[in-house]
Amino acid sequence: MSGPAGSEGARRARVYEVISMIPFGSVATYGQIADLAGLSAGARFVGRALRHSGPGVDIPWHRVVNARGTISFPVGSEPYAEQRGRLEEEGVAFLNGRIDLRRYRWQPSLDELLWGPMA
């Protein structure tokens, strides 16, 4: 194999697939996505996959934040403002630039993971 869990492209596709399942108004962490996608210690890989994605990849990238519940872009940067704006539009609250993960973290059920949102 070219990697611990499939080719680079296959793993990236799995990451996008999981991210597309994050429901409106919820967030997930990089590490959480890596786990759900079956990657080992691949939080960094998730970030790379996201950086590699562009307008062509239609996924809710803004619903992915770091383990501290903050946005991983420099405060004041353009990407930071966009991600934060999108989240606030979905009703996600920021306190001191931080999201309360206990409240907004996506907690998928087994059914949800196996069957997807199922419309």
Place this chain on the structure above:
DNA sequence: CTGATGACTATAG
């Protein structure tokens, strides 16, 4: 090939 980098994270002090 080597070393630095980064949309990361956990742990320790």
Place this chain on the structure above:
DNA sequence: CCTATAGCCATCA
């Protein structure tokens, strides 16, 4: 709250 350290691993100079 902070900084430091160590894992992580594809990518880049």
